[in-house]
Amino acid sequence: MHSPTRHFDPAARGPLDGIRVLDLSRLMAGNMLSLQLADFGADVIKIEPPAGDPLRDWKDDGHSLFWKTYGRNKRSVALNLRQPEAMAALWTLIDGADVFIENYRPGTLESMGLAPETLLARNPDLIVVRISGFGQTGPYAQLPGFGTIIEAMSGFADRTGFPDREPVLPPLALADMIAGIYGASATTMALFARQTGGARGQVIDLSLLEPMFSVLGPEAAIHAVTGKVKQRAGSASNTASPRNVYRCADGKYLALSGSTPAVARRIFEIIGRPEMNEDPRFATNSERVKNRGLVDEAVGAWFAVRDSAEALEVMRNSGATVGPIYNIADAMADPHFDAREIIVDVEDEGFGTLPMHNIVPRMSGTPGVWRRPAPGLGEHNEEVLRAAGLDDAEIAAAGR
Numbered sequence: 597m598h599s600p601t602r603h604f605d606p607a608a609r610g611p612l613d614g615i616r617v618l619d620l621s622r623l624m625a626g627n628m629l630s631l632q633l634a635d636f637g638a639d640v641i642k643i644e645p646p647a648g649d650p651l652r653d654w655k656d657d658g659h660s661l662f663w664k665t666y667g668r669n670k671r672s673v674a675l676n677l678r679q680p681e682a683m684a685a686l687w688t689l690i691d692g693a694d695v696f697i698e699n700y701r702p703g704t705l706e707s708m709g710l711a712p713e714t715l716l717a718r719n720p721d722l723i724v725v726r727i728s729g730f731g732q733t734g735p736y737a738q739l740p741g742f743g744t745i746i747e748a749m750s751g752f753a754d755r756t757g758f759p760d761r762e763p764v765l766p767p768l769a770l771a772d773m774i775a776g777i778y779g780a781s782a783t784t785m786a787l788f789a790r791q792t793g794g795a796r797g798q799v800i801d802l803s804l805l806e807p808m809f810s811v812l813g814p815e816a817a818i819h820a821v822t823g824k825v826k827q828r829a830g831s832a833s834n835t836a837s838p839r840n841v842y843r844c845a846d847g848k849y850l851a852l853s854g855s856t857p858a859v860a861r862r863i864f865e866i867i868g869r870p871e872m873n874e875d876p877r878f879a880t881n882s883e884r885v886k887n888r889g890l891v892d893e894a895v896g897a898w899f900a901v902r903d904s905a906e907a908l909e910v911m912r913n914s915g916a917t918v919g920p921i922y923n924i925a926d927a928m929a930d931p932h933f934d935a936r937e938i939i940v941d942v943e944d945e946g947f948g949t950l951p952m953h954n955i956v957p958r959m960s961g962t963p964g965v966w967r968r969p970a971p972g973l974g975e976h977n978e979e980v981l982r983a984a985g986l987d988d989a990e991i992a993a994a995g996r
Contacts, residue, residue, distance in 0.1 A: 599937045601949050602966045610637020611962035615787065618643055618689055619670070621699040623651050624743065624769040625727050625804060627666040628776025630697060633783065634669035635955040635964040638695075641980055642672045643686065648973040660970075664944065665952045667970030673981065674974030674995055677708065681993035688984045690719055695783055699727035702737045712799045722797040723786045725779055731803035741804055743771035750808040751815065758830040771808045778807040829888075837884035838863055838891045841921060848904035849921040852895065852911070859917055860884065866914045867898035944969065 615638040619630040627649070634640040642649065654662040673689075675682040690696065696715060698705055705711060705726070712724045726732055729741005739745075747753050747765050757764035779802045789795040819825060826834045831841040836855040843849055854860035860881065864872040872878040872894065877887045884891050899907050904920065911918040920926070927933050928951065937954050944950035955964030974995060981991045 599934070599940055602940050602942045604943060604966050604968050606967050608637075608965035608967050610635070610965040611959070612636045612638040612784075615639065615694045616692055617641065617695040617697065618686075618693045619697045621697050621727055622649050623699075624666070624772035625775045625779070625802075626697050626699050626725075627651060628773055629725065629727070629779035629783070630670065631666050631668070632777065632780035633695070634967075636959075636962070637965055637967075640670040641689065641976070642667070642670050642971070643677075643689075644672055644674050644973060646674055646676050648674070652973070659946075661950075664950060664970045668942070668952070669965070669967050670971060671968070671976035671980060672971035672974055673977050676996060679993070679996060681990065681996070683709070685981055685984070685986060685990065685994035687718070688986065689980070690715060690722070692984065693719065693722060694787065695723045695725065697725045697727065697779075701740070702726075702728050702732045716797045716799075720796050721790060723783055723790070723800065724797070725783060725800045725802060727775065727779065727802045727804070729804050731805065732801045743769050743804060746771040746804040746808050750805055751812055752808055755812070755826060755828060757828050759828045763828070771804045774807045774811060775802060775804045778802065832888055832892065834885065836881060837888040838895050840888075840892050840895070842892075842896050842899035844899050844904040844907050845901055846903045850899065850904055850907060850911075851919050851921060853917045854884075855917070857881065859915070862914060863895065863911075863916050866911060866916060867895055869894050942966065942969070 612633055615633065617630055617633055617638050617640040619626055619640055620643045621627065621630070630638075630640045630642075649663070649667075651666060652660050652663045654660070675686060677683055677686065698710075700708075712726070715722055715724055728737070729746055730736035730739060744765060747770060748763075750771070752770075753763040753765050756766070779800065782800045782802065786795070786798055786800060790797070815826060831851070833839040836853065838852060838854040838860060841849050841851050852863070854863045857880075861873050864870055864878070872891075876883065878884050878891060902910075908918060908920060922930070928939055933939055939951050940954045941949040941951050955966075977995045978991055981994060986994065
């Protein structure tokens with residue numbers, strides 16, 4: 597059901613054409629960041645150790661599908677940076693780079709002789725993106741900072757799940773994803789500042805903690821003003837009601853949100869309880885949140901005696917904000933996903949085609965481009981290093 601297969605065209609040009617990115621990062625945050633740049637035309641060169649980026653080993657049934665998705669539109673150069681020949685090759689690449697991404701533990705880059713001030717002295721126009729769990733400064737700077745720990749310490753996990761059970765961590769690399777998107781935004785801002793003369797090179801100190809904390813919104817202000825700590829509410833909300841996941845007669849679940857007064861009033865009318873709109877306990881959002889147990893009881897009773905298809909149709913036709921709970925198979929079969937090309941089939945050497953998320957966001961004048969599939973480890977050593985001016989002996993020595 598997907599759109600025509602996307603074929604790779606190495607000659608395609610995106611809005612970031614001409615920007616050279618060296619990505620020394622490992623796993624998710626850096627790969628998410630550089631994917632955004634690569635999808636819009638930047639020449640992203642993954643500098644990998646001889647063993648490869650550990651993301652290559654995140655496999656499903658033996659297939660490196662994470663790598664195929666997050667390695668697309670990039671080139672791979674394998675360098676053993678413990679060897680002087682490889683470091684010399686890296687410095688040659690740094691001379692011609694616009695962006696340098698790393699996610700070593702703070703201090704490691706300095707111990708390698710690649711401190712930001714050293715990089716900027718060599719290439720004053722370089723944008724240096726430093727990704728770490730807790731940032732380059734502060735008492736936790738040296739702690740390992742995988743996304744799991746950040747999702748816990750940011751306050752996110754404490755707000756996720758049900759109040760009578762343990763906090764719930766997200767089942768995917770959420771902190772890394774959010775940091776990667778923030779990082780791509782910061783990188784393009786730094787490139788724009790360089791272009792307009794607002795700055796030359798600079799250092800972006802990108803922690804996983806701060807982007808993750810930012811998605812909690814005004815909770816710090818709420819705590820300071822009210823003295824309260826928001827509690828887990830399952831699929832309900834501390835800020836709006838009705839809002840929850842409701843079970844239908846066929847065992848399927850629908851998600852419903854009445855975040856505006858008009859929609860909330862409409863929902864009470866749909867379920868045959870218009871009197872709730874005049875009841876002081878439900879007349880305003882604040883009161884509905886206080887009494888959300890009663891709200892959910894009334895709304896849930898309506899869903900419980902209807903099949904999900906019927907309930908969805910009635911609610912949508914009446915102007916309520918409702919949607920089904922999808923798994924990935926549901927999403928891949930949905931006509932809206934198909935019409936919008938949210939999932940696209942991409943040519944793949946091993947599978948023929950492989951579905952993956954489309955390039956995001958959509959741009960009418962300068963859309964993203966499909967230039968190359970995820971590279972094999974060190975696939976572009978000769979191509980990249982020869983273009984940088986290294987001879988055969990230097991290329992061979994750098995790749996050992």
